[in-house]
Amino acid sequence: MISKSSIKHLRIPFSVFLLPIFLFALALSPNLDPTRLLLVFLSLHLFLYPSSNGYNSYFDKDEKSIGGLKNPPKVTKDLYWLAQSFFLIALLLGWMVSFTYACFLAVYGLVSMAYSHPSIRLKKYGWLSWFITGLFQGYVTFSMAYIGLSDLNWTVMIQSHVLLPGLCTSLMLWGSYPLxxxxxxxxxxxxxxxxxxxxxxxxxxxxxSSLFFLGTSIGFAYFFYQKGQEPIIWVYLASMAPVIIFFFVWFSFVKKDRGYANFTWAMAMTWISALALNGFFLYYFFENTQILQVINQV
Structure with missing residues (x-):
């Protein structure tokens, strides 16, 4: 019997915060296929990420606010098996895409388990967990989405046209993760x-975080510049403006009263970032694939 609390701990809507990575990979993938696109999206956002959320919640047993849940319900035994079932489904969907892509899903899932499992618990090592989380949720996720969407070999992830944008996504997450x-x-x-x-x-x-946000902006600006897409730089900066403004407003309140470093403000920051980034990368997908030009000509 699956409890309501376990379903809540999967935090499926929370996957929208990592959707920009998928959209960025989608915008750059050279060999798109509708079936692969659907399978990659479902395996990541409907099964892998929720599996990771549920597994970590099972071992953390948080009683106070966590990402996506202001008042997390008490963890029950079935959450562990529900999370593992979602992980298995993600692997099966990944296998339908390619063996390489399924291997990426497996590695991501195992590292995610190591994050909170008591025998390893990467989370207790501040700098190590920060680096690994940003690396896997950014560069590795971008690479596996790109590989899955385009049906390519794993070696593509060390090529510059994947390495540079992938590292930009990691910079973004290395900045936001501490918040x-x-x-x-x-x-x-x-x-x-x-x-x-x-x-x-x-x-x-x-x-x-402010230093890494600056580094992220420089990284993305350089990426678009070297692709000869200078106008996109300004669209990106305009998209990020609400995020930066909110960040510094929040920071100004926190400097006066540490009580503002709370769940409500953190989640507001996360939602604004998600909306801005998803909007930008969706626009970039249409622009980079020239779908907008085709639509305008029809």
Missing amino acids: TQVYQHEEDSLRGDRTISIKLGVLGTFLF
Whole structure:
């Protein structure tokens, strides 16, 4: 029997926050196929990410707010098996795309399990978990989506046309990841998890993230510049403007009162970022694939 609490802990809507990585890979994939597109999307966003969310929730057993759940319900035994079932379905869908893509899903899933499993628990190592999370949710996810969508070999991930945009996505996540922990210091400390946000402190987290947001903007600007797409740089910067404005408004409140480093503000930041990035990468998909030009000519 699957409990309602277990379904909530899968946090399926939370997958929208990682959708920009998929859309970016989609925009750059040279060999799109509708069937592969559907399978890659479903395997990632409907099964792999929820599986990871549920598995981590099962071992964390959070009692206070977590990403996507302000008041997480009590974890039940069936959550573990539900998360593993979702992982298995993701692998089966991945196998229908290609063996290579399925292997990427497997590696991602196993690393995700290592993040919270008590025998390894990467989460308790602040800098290591920060690096691995940003690397896998960014560069590795971008690479496996690109490989799955285009039916390519894994070696493409070390080629410059995949490596550069993939690293840009990791820069983006290395900047945003500490902010998702800034309101969890008390509960993480009780479990002995020395997250990067705890190590940096509240104000240090905001300063650290601001540096990586700057690096992300420079990285994407360089990527579009070297592709001869200078106008896209301005579209990207305009899309990011609401995110940056909200970030600095939030930071200004936090400097006066640490109480503003809370779930509500963090989730607002996450939603604004998701809407801005999803909107931009959807636009870039239409622009880069020249679908907009075709539509305008019809």
